[in-house]
Amino acid sequence: MAAVTVTLPSLLDPATGGVREMPASGDTLREVFADLIEREPRLKPHLFNEAGELRRHVLCFHNGTNTRWLDGWDGAVAEGDTVLFMQAVSGG
Amino acid sequence: MSVRLLVGTGKGGFWVTSDDRRAWKVAGPFFKGWKVTAGVRLADGRFMAAVASDIYGPALHVSADGEEWEQLPSGPAYAGGGDRRLREIWTLRENRGVIYAGVQDAGLFTSSDGGASWAAVTALNEHASREAWMPGAGGLCCHALLFDETNPERMWCGISAVGVFRTDDGGATWTPKNHGVPAALEDKRHKGIGTCVHGLAQDPGHPDRIFRQDHLGMFRSGDGAENWERNEQGLDVSFGFPIVIDRASRYLFAVPLEADQYRVPLGGALQVYRSTDGGDSWRSASAGLPAADAYGTVLRGAMAVDNLEPGGVYFGTTSGTLHASADLGESWTNLPAILPRILHVSAWDGS
Numbered sequence: 001m002a003a004v005t006v007t008l009p010s011l012l013d014p015a016t017g018g019v020r021e022m023p024a025s026g027d028t029l030r031e032v033f034a035d036l037i038e039r040e041p042r043l044k045p046h047l048f049n050e051a052g053e054l055r056r057h058v059l060c061f062h063n064g065t066n067t068r069w070l071d072g073w074d075g076a077v078a079e080g081d082t083v084l085f086m087q088a089v090s091g092g
Numbered sequence: 093m094s095v096r097l098l099v100g101t102g103k104g105g106f107w108v109t110s111d112d113r114r115a116w117k118v119a120g121p122f123f124k125g126w127k128v129t130a131g132v133r134l135a136d137g138r139f140m141a142a143v144a145s146d147i148y149g150p151a152l153h154v155s156a157d158g159e160e161w162e163q164l165p166s167g168p169a170y171a172g173g174g175d176r177r178l179r180e181i182w183t184l185r186e187n188r189g190v191i192y193a194g195v196q197d198a199g200l201f202t203s204s205d206g207g208a209s210w211a212a213v214t215a216l217n218e219h220a221s222r223e224a225w226m227p228g229a230g231g232l233c234c235h236a237l238l239f240d241e242t243n244p245e246r247m248w249c250g251i252s253a254v255g256v257f258r259t260d261d262g263g264a265t266w267t268p269k270n271h272g273v274p275a276a277l278e279d280k281r282h283k284g285i286g287t288c289v290h291g292l293a294q295d296p297g298h299p300d301r302i303f304r305q306d307h308l309g310m311f312r313s314g315d316g317a318e319n320w321e322r323n324e325q326g327l328d329v330s331f332g333f334p335i336v337i338d339r340a341s342r343y344l345f346a347v348p349l350e351a352d353q354y355r356v357p358l359g360g361a362l363q364v365y366r367s368t369d370g371g372d373s374w375r376s377a378s379a380g381l382p383a384a385d386a387y388g389t390v391l392r393g394a395m396a397v398d399n400l401e402p403g404g405v406y407f408g409t410t411s412g413t414l415h416a417s418a419d420l421g422e423s424w425t426n427l428p429a430i431l432p433r434i435l436h437v438s439a440w441d442g443s
Contacts, residue, residue: 011125011145014153015163042163046148050172057147087147 001025004081006036008043011087015042024083029062030073032083047085057088093441095398096158097406098141099414100128100436105141107158108427113404113418118429122161123153130393131438132184134191140207142181142193150181152193154207168193168201168210182235182393188244194234198225198251202263216249216257216266221282228253228288228307235392236292240299240316248292248302248317253277255287256304256317272320274308291392293337293344295370303371305335305346305392312371326374327365329358334395338403343368343420345377345397345405347390355389362386364405366421377421388413391435398439408434 006022013020022039026032037044049055060067061084067073097108104121105128123143129150130142139158144150152168153161170176176197183194191203193210199217201210216234225232236250245262248269255270268284275286288307295301300316303323309330311320324330331351337344344367350358357363361384366377388409398404405417412431417424 011148014123014126014143014161015151017162041165042151045151045167045169045178046145049149050170050174050177052172055147055149 001027001031002077002079002081004032004077004079004083006032006083007085009086012043012046012085015046016040027076028074029067029070029077029083032077033073036083059086059088060084061086093400095400095404096440096442097396097414098128098131098139098436098438098440099408099431099434100131100141100393101408101412101432101434102127103432104128105131105143106429106431108414108429110416113398113400113416114425116416116425116427118427118431127180127435129180129435130182130184130193131436132186132191133438133440134186134206135189136206138206140184140191142184144180150178150195152181152184152207164207166209167207168195168199168212170197170199170212179231180233182233183237185237185239187239187247192237194237194249196231196233198232198234198254200234200237200249200263213263215259215264219257219266221254221268221279221285224279224282224285225251225254226277226286230392236289238292238294238299238302241297242299246299246316250289250292250304252290253288253307254285256289256292258317269313269317270320271318272313273304273306273311276307290333291335291346293335295337295342296339301370303335303337303344305332307331307352310335310346310371310374323367323371324374325372326367331355332390333392334390334407336395336397336405338397338405338420339399340401341368341403341420342370343403344371344374345395345421346374347395347407349389356387360385360387362388362409362415364407364417364421364424377417378424379422380417380424380426381415382413382426386413387411393436394434396437396439398441400441404439406437406439408437410434 106120126143200213238248240246291305388411395407414427
């Protein structure tokens, strides 16, 4: 099971108590997400909608690749991989 | 005579406190960058605040001291699989040891363990008429809750733009109670809904006397919402959002706005209207409020009373201005702060 580092945006400080980097583990991205939510259940409603999908304006990057570009969440992750959550920013 | 206001804005929460209801201090923001949409002080002394983000959704936080907040591990949530989403928590109330959360998409949830777990009020959330529920401009939301202090089985809720529902059996069944209020949008099949309740207030000690600021005017009921009648005497305009009542005096307060595409104070004069006779008549009670060039809207959750004697009345505007009266609306103080768009105001005694 690979250990990865998850980075979270500052806007989620109220949910995490200010923790912006968390460990999570799994063999796939799906397992990493599940482990992350198990470690910090307060993140679940903020990152995922009722259908279990990423919220519409939440971006997630696996090793710099937008996870929406991937063919699902069942691809393998490796030791030391990074997962970055951030909000989509547009307009002005 | 100290007061603590929770002011929820589009960009965070603020504490506004005073020891004499004349000089005020502003502290915050907390939940910086989040909407603060509702608040309640629980019987155990804790503060509970609802927050929401257009990106990250809603959550509930609790605090023992108003300084350190902790997000509840779980909150109201719809089951997965459908297209219903929990977007915001519009109102929080506690009654007889149960915490109630009225939410958008419209629904009601309860917690009997201090917020640790939440259950959907299925009979309301899955009401047979739901297929015809239409959102108002603020969304499809359950935003007003009233309780019967003499009858634990009876309560009312207001949903925009659907109307008032009442249960007489502890939430097992719910019935629309909007007779006398014109429908904003009548449904072909489901009658008795399609009304657009904006705010509700209840006469303390007389739970069946209910006052209703509706999209289509000001109404009251003397029979627990079985029947509604207009009570608009003295109002220049009858559109508006909040309506509140002071416990001791039973004075009613509302902020009429020019209907309905415009939704700002008539002529730019920010005016509170007060009824001292149970809604028989209304008069402006606006001394000290901006009399010109004021075009902020007062939203449904942005007005509160402190229930001290004499009663204090407070409201905020979408322009971020905050206004306070320590004498039941006889005079008003415009607080020297310009906050983000004000969504919610709660008032409690004690700073």
